[in-house]
Amino acid sequence: MIIVPEREIAGLLTLSDCFSAVEKVFASMANRSANNFPVVREAIGHAEALYGFKSGFDRESLALGLKSGGFWPGNMAKGLTNHQSTVFLFDADTGRCRAVVGGNLLTALRTAAASAISIKYLARKDAKVLGMIGAGHQSAFQLRAALDQRGFERILGWNLHPEMLGRLETVAQERGLPFEAVDLDQLGAESDVIITITSSFAPILKASQVKPGTHLACMGTDTKGKQEVEAELVAAATIFTDEVAQSVTIGEAQHAVAEGLLTEQAIVEIGAVINGTHPGRTSAQEITLFDGTGVGLQDLAVASAAVERATEKGIAIDIDF
Template sequence: MAEGLLIVGEDVCADVVSSKDAFDAVEAVFGAMARGDAYNFPVIREAIGYADALYGFKSGFDRAGKTLGVKSGGYWPGNMDKGLTNHQSTIFLFDPDTGMLQALVGGNYLTAVRTAASSSVSIAHLARPDAKVLGMVGAGHQSTFQLRAAAEQRNFEKVVAWNPHPEMLPRLAEVAEGLGLDFDAVSPEELGAEADVIITITSAFEPLLMKDWIKPGTHIACMGTDTKGKQELDPALLAAATVFTDEIAQSVSIGEAQHAIAAGLIAEADITPIGAVINGTHPGRRDAQEITLFDGTGVGLQDLAVASVAAQKAEQAGKATRAAL
């Protein structure tokens, strides 16, 4: 490899990493985690007491992919008013053989595309093959990525959506229509009654979907809960579902499962890493009536996997820059 630090900017990441690239990278790293070939380090995520921001670090090592690094960043809720995305992050990749810094990669686009890839992996492996209606709860920056990635996994015909701020829904409607899908803005109850697959991608701290609203056979990808206290679903819904996750330790501590665990409705042993389904050691969905649920907490290894792809593809395309550190 050439000398110097490889720098891959946000625009380059968006140019070289497709949703398919992200899907393949995330699916592979989930499989590696389940085999014990990759592991995440403990997450640091704190309210900094300024600008209402949450800031932290996610890191890990993928022995199979030879990827070592850390994502630093967080959530600044006032950024939208400044013309910026609320999630801001940067990914640092290190040489696992020497510890030297190899690459500095913009993390904003990659965070959105890897989060969408995570839910899309869960849809590919857990949703009913005949799923026709996609339900979207949330209409923020990441929701459009989620919608596009989900549409690649099933032959959806319609999108139903709800957002606490309905004025944000036209952006989702535009994406759905661009994909040739019908779009309806509905209530949460109507969404649960219609949707075969539901993606929740909000920053809520209270349940938005109740157990009794969800029909048998639904697959739910809960993607917004990644901090202690956050919540998108009725805890009783997790008790009624077969629960899968990216990483059990995060699911029970900062993921959606934290509330059902605290209420004694489920146990840690009731949660299965989705990597086990990917690797074929767990059957996944067992029948058409089963409610499956993916608790997508977001692990550092996802970020490192897509950042590694971005670095490789940017260098191959001659779109990255190098600098002495």
């Protein structure tokens, strides 16, 4: 069995590597050659933590396995990231565990890759202003990945705790772009693309604050009850997602569906756009929204890439198990 420790991941995979891996698996899902299994995600009644696992199987790549972990809100005070996870890969022919891979950085990279893919396929080509809602650990990954997809000229940011926005400003400075902390009204009125990456259980952004032609990537809602934008905004947009089943149960669309504002049949898999079986955006005035719930197949794809790269570089730890 191969072990790829968390400490090695940063030297193995880039955002571009993860973008390619996730793009392929989204296409595989839309082709029905890859399946995610039901998600388990629950509050454990200790340390205010959410714990669960996501799993699946891709018949094209033979990636089989699961990611186990969750969200521990007190970890920052302990010098740890709030999200903690590990990916387990199994041999599809025998069922033996073939690899254990540190999943913290991989989760950040694959989540950023998913929103970037949505920007590539759904945002207007002339998008110039990028709005960021949320400034936690994941936000910097989201921002870097998004900036590779369009010729953005300005970055706007809002966070419940404004003192954290320096994380986004630092990334903007890396890219030589101006950054401005703004209120939600200004962010919605001026942004061509908006990424939401929070752990909110109440809507932050309203439909009245978003202009026609905006693309939204809602990346924080992955649990029953979470919500980043109001249901009316979801209903006003054309909705795309990684997986429809998760979108309507644990994703941003759960609230609009529950309120009867949106039907499950109206939600489109992003893989269909990648494969060319759905046109994606159809007008410059259309509001598009990607409901990024985070699927197990994403984790398996990037973990498999990490194992392959670690083996090539001779840094994979091989043990008898």
